[in-house]
Amino acid sequence: MYKSVIVGTGPAGLTAAIYLARANMRPLVIEGPEPGGQLTTTTEVENFPGFPEGITGTELMENMRKQAERFGAEFYTGWVKSVDLSKRPFKLQVEGKGEIVSETLIISTGASAKYLGIPNEKENIGRGISTCATCDGFFFRDKEIIVVGGGDSALEEANFLTRFASKVTLVHRRKELRASKIMQDRARSNEKIRWSLDKTPVEVVIDESGVTGLKVLNNSTGKVEVIQANGIFVAVGHHPNTSFLIGQINTDDNGYILTKPGTTETNIPGVFACGDVQDSRYRQAITAAGSGSMAAIDSEKFMESLEQ
Template sequence: MYKSIIIGTGPAGLTAAIYLARANMNPLIIEGPEPGGQLTTTTEVENFPGFPEGIMGPDLMANMRKQAERFGAKFVTGWVESVELSQRPFKLQVDGHGEMIGESVIISTGASAKYLGIPGERDNVGKGVSTCATCDGFFFRGKKIIVVGGGDSAMEEANFLTRFATGVELVHRRDELRASKIMQDRARENEKIGWSLNKTPLEVVATGMGVTGLKVRDNTSGEEEVLETDGIFVAIGHTPNTAFLGGAVETDEHGYIKVKPGTSETNVPGVFACGDVQDSKYRQAITAAGSGCMAALDCERFLEGSITHDWSQSL
């Protein structure tokens, strides 16, 4: 039996682990086969406070994990296959570990950026391919950029990137955009934004030095061409990692966990959510870490008011 089980080891989950471990709550943290969240695919992080020279994404996450371990947090690796949250204590089925039981659960499984699934894309993540303009836009100052997408997020990222780039080409596979009219108008009024509509991305073109272009096919003529660029930002949305919950916690129409405003509380008492799994707006490492702190404090207060028996902390 554990006082608290944290699912996920991105900035939110690890911050929650640090706070709960320092409070002698001896949390158990379940990490997937690729721990650390999206920051492990980021090269240099320059906007996380406290690192004036920047820090590599994997190094930042490794440091946060060490900090949690220093205070007594325990980690196990495995997928959470299913959960039983209808009554306390809560039960989790974890691949390779069987059933794990906790009086509280913090869900910090994040959201996965959607990719195009074309050759050269995944190989160049962090080397010219990105899914976060606010994270990586600064690195493309004075360069040419392509944004792929047709929704509000694509328009927003294209506009944001014009602060740094000499020009932004917006590529969309349809001849009509899905974005709201106000977002479309804002992008079309920006002289730095060019348009390549009705063109399907086929391949990310790169050399050993980084991305050099995006091969596309004109959907009308069938002709293929390579659009030259120094960077490609894929802005086709995110998928919150909540499928494993099986509807046990209330989510919105996109799958993001709903929390009580100003808290990390879900509709299930004793179950909390933090990080990108409940945040479709900001999706930053620092906001995720802040919400992880909120979840830990909310969880601690919940446990202090509800624990009525002794605990053991053994696997």
């Protein structure tokens, strides 16, 4: 029996773990096969307070984990196969560990990368298709690459990939980008980045060796074009990792967990949500960390109310 179990890491889950561990609640943190979450796929984190020279996402997550462990948080790596939130204490079935019982539950499972859903995409992941520039950029040294997307993440990946690629073409289905001005300015000043806007991807072009290009629809002319490339990096957003909770907790139409305004409380007393799994708007490391501290405090106060 645990007082609190945290499902998922990343800035939200690890911050919650730090707060709960310091409160002597000895939380169990269950992390999936990608400890640290999406931030570990980011290169330099320049907007997290306290690091004037920046810090890598991986290093930031490692530091947070060590901090939580220092205060007594316990970690276990494995999939949460199912949960029973019908009554307290809550029951979780965890791969390799069996049943875990907890008085409170903090969900910080984050969000996963979306794909384009076009022919030859999924089957060529690892053969030219990727969603992680920091993981796979090295394999495309001196080659031509396409990045699909129009937000900050897409432009960040495009900039990063110019360290390896001979040319990076950014493909976006609209004429205007969604990225912040500073990211657009940075990308437009990079001489290795080319622009292919108002183009909708329709098919990944392949041969025996893997990806050779991307077939796109020119939305202005209605003509189909092929952009030659050895690799395609997809950066078109994320979806919340809440499939194991379907039917047991209130979510919006996109699957993001709904919380009571100003809190991390869900519709189930004793269950709290923090980070990107409940934030479809900001999705920043610092806002995730902030919501993680809120979830820990809400969880602690909930436990205190049971003892009164």
